[in-house]
Amino acid sequence: MTTKYTLNETDIPRAWLNIVPALPSPPPPALHPGTLQPAGPDDFAPLFPMDLIMQEVSMEPFIEIPEAVMDVYRLWRPTPLYRAHRLEKALGTPAHIYYKYEGTSPAGSHKPNTAVPQAYYNAKAGVKKLTTETGAGQWGTALAFACAQFDIECEVWQVRASYDAKPYRRLMMEVFGATVHPSPSDLTASGRAILAQNPDSPGSLGIAISEAVEVAAPRADTRYALGSVLNHVLLHQTVIGQEALKQFEQAGEYPDVIYGCVGGGSNFGGLTFPFLAENLAGRRNTRIVAVEPAACPSMTKGVYAYDFGDTAGMTPLMKMHTLGKDFIPDTIHAGGLRYHGMSPLVSHIYELGLIEAESKNQLDCFAAGVQFARTEGIIPAPEPTHALAACIEEALRCKETGETKVILTALCGHGMLDLAAYDNYLSGNLVDYDYPAEAIQAALAGLPKI
C-alpha cells in the first residue's frame, strides 16, 4: 500500500509548460493605462527583466529551465504526491484522495518555484535589489530565500494584518537576509495616501503591490517581483503538475477531479495546467475546480473586466475576474487569498468554460484543516484548506453514491507559521465573514471605464 509517490532528481521537469498556445484563443492583452493600447515589452521594462517579459507573452509550448535554477530546485524538488489513506479511512469514503505537497520547500510552500527563476533572471540582468509584496508571508519568504541564492537584496512590504498576526513570517524573511516593512507604510506615497484615509488600515495585497512597485519602478538597479497573477509566474509553477502527472503514472491512476485554492492563481495554475493540457489534447477529461474564500470571491462573485493589479493604479490594466481594486477583503486567516483580482490567464480559462469555481467560508476550511492534520500529520496552511474542504465534501458525496472517484488536491504549503489561526479556531473565536456584497458593489463602481 503506497503512501507517497516519490521521484528522483532526474525526474524534475527540464522545461516549464506554457498553457497559452494550447488554448482555443489567447487571453486578452494587458493595456497601457494611459493609451489603452496593448502594453508592449517596454511598458513592463521598469518592473521586470526582459527574459521574464518575453516569457509573459511567449507562445512557445515549453520553456527550458536554466541550469542555475535547476541547481536550486534540487534542494527540495521533486515534491511528493501522497495518497491520503488515513484521511480516506477517517471519512469512510471509497474515493481515492491524493495530494501534491509543496510544503517541503525552504519557504514551506510552492512559492520558491517562481521566486528562484525570478531572482535568477534579475541577477542575470544585473539587478541589485528586488522589491515585493507579501500577504500570508509565503511569497516574501520564498523571494528572500531566492535572493540569498543569487546575491540580490530583497525588500518586502508585508500586508499589515499578516505582519501583526504572523511575526514568525517576518523573522523567517529576516533570517534569509531580507528587509521587511508593514504595508501600508509611510515609506511610499501610495502607503501614505492609504494611511491618511485610515491609519488603522489592515492593508491588502493590492496596496502592498503599489508600494513595492512605486519603489522599484524609478530605480535602474531595482526591479519588482510578483508572486502570482502573471503568466510567467504560473508558467514557473507548472513543475508541480508535470511531476504529478509522472507520479500518477506510478500510481496507475488518473484524477477524475482536481481541487486547487485560488488567490492570485499560481498554485492552482501550477498544479492544474499540465492536466488541462491533457484535457485540451483530447486525451483526458478531468474536472478542474478553483476554490476561493467566500470573503474574497473574485471568480464566483466578481466581474470579468479590465482592472488594475494594484490599489493605487500603477500597473498595466489586466482583463480579469475582479472585485474592484479598492476592495479590501476582511482579514481572513488565508492571507494569500486576500486579493481583489484573479490571474488574467486563469480568468480567461474560466471564461472559456474549461474550469469551474466555487467558494468556501473559513470555519469549514479550518475544520477540514484540523481533520487533515490529525489523520495525515501535516498541518495545512489556511489557503489550501479551502481546496481540502471541497475535497472532503466530494469524498463524502462518493461515500453516498459509492463512486470510487480519484480526487487530487494541491497542498501548496504547511501551516506551522499559521498556528495562531488554528488556536483561534480551536478556541471557538474564529468568525465567518458574510459575503461582503456592499463593499464589492462600491469597489466595482470604481472600475476603469473601458
Add this chain to the structure above:
Amino acid sequence: MTTKYTLNETDIPRAWLNIVPALPSPPPPALHPGTLQPAGPDDFAPLFPMDLIMQEVSMEPFIEIPEAVMDVYRLWRPTPLYRAHRLEKALGTPAHIYYKYEGTSPAGSHKPNTAVPQAYYNAKAGVKKLTTETGAGQWGTALAFACAQFDIECEVWQVRASYDAKPYRRLMMEVFGATVHPSPSDLTASGRAILAQNPDSPGSLGIAISEAVEVAAPRADTRYALGSVLNHVLLHQTVIGQEALKQFEQAGEYPDVIYGCVGGGSNFGGLTFPFLAENLAGRRNTRIVAVEPAACPSMTKGVYAYDFGDTAGMTPLMKMHTLGKDFIPDTIHAGGLRYHGMSPLVSHIYELGLIEAESKNQLDCFAAGVQFARTEGIIPAPEPTHALAACIEEALRCKETGETKVILTALCGHGMLDLAAYDNYLSGNLVDYDYPAEAIQAALAGLPKI
C-alpha cells in the same frame, strides 16, 4: 551533481538495529532506587508497556518494525540525505558535507520515529492515555501526533522556559489534540515542591519528567512515554542511520567523521549506531563525535555515575554522564539539550572509547544556523546547529589542510518554530552563558551515594 539522495518507501528499514549485542560489554543495568538491585521488568511496568520494556533489555541484534508502525512511517520516511553543495561552496572547502534531514516529519524533527512505535505498543496494551515531558516542544508534538494515529489521549508537561518562548509549539500539540501544561505546574506534588522553592522556576526536562511520571505511575490505564535517553528510544531512531548507510551507497562515498548533537542522545544514537556497528564489525573506521551545549555539558564536564533520570528522584537509577539531577541549565534556546544526564547507552559507549565528545556555545551555533539557512534553504532547529557548528569548523580545517574529508551531520529538525531565537541572535541580544561550574558542583554533591 546530485543534491539529495532519496529512497523509495520500500527502502524504509524493516527492523530497528540494536547496538547493545555488538558492544564489547553491555551497559550497566538500571538499579531500583530502594534496593539498589538491578531493576527488573516489574519495576518499569507502572511506566511502560511490556513490549517496550523487553526492547529496553533486548540482546537481539534486530527487532522487526510492526506493520502498523510502518504505515505511519510511510507518511514521511525515508528522509533525504543531502550533499551540502551550496554550503561547501560558501565555505570554499574541499570537504564533502552531507546532512541527513529529519525535518520533513509531521513534528518537524526525528522524534516521531519513536513516538509512533511508543504510541502503538501502548495502544496494543490497552493504554488510554500517555503523559510526557517536552523541552523544545519537538517531542511533545511528535507524541501528540502519534497518539492521534492510535486514538490515545496525550497530556504534556512543557518546560516553562520553552512554553513561554514557543507558543506555536503548544498550539501545534493542541492541533494534534493534546493537552499541554507548563512545567513546573501546580498539578503535581513534584511541580508544587519546585514552585514553593522558586515560583519563577524556568523548569527543566528533569522536573517535567517528574511531573509526567507522577501522573502516569499510579493509574492503570495511563502510561508514560520518554522522548530520549532510554535504550528503546535510541533503538527506534536507528531507522535514520540505516537509511543513511543505503544513501551513502548511492553516493559512492562513506563518512570519515559524523557529528551529532546530544541532549538525551536519541538523535545522535539514531544516526550513528548503524555506522558504529560498521566500525565494530571492523569494516569501517568512522570518527563519531557527540556535540553538546557548553551550558549543559554532561559528557565533557559531568561525571559517570548512577543518578536519577528526573529531578524528583522517581525513576530507577541509571549509570550515565550527569551534571546532577538538581542542575537546572541556563535557558539556552536549544531546549531539547537542556537535560542534566545523558543516555546510559551513549554514556557507556563513550566510556568504551568508541565515540568522542565536544561542546559548543550558542552564539557560534546560531552563526552556523544562519549560514546554513542562507545557503541550504533550511532554517535548522537550535539543537542541530551545535553539530553544524562543529561540521563547519571541520570543513574549514579541511580548507587549511586540503583534505577531501567526507563529513556527515544529523539535521534532526527545522527551526520554523524557533524563529524568536534567531530574532534574538540577529538583533544582537543573544548571550553566551559561562560554563556553570558552581551550579554543577553543587548538583553533583547531591548525587546518590552508591
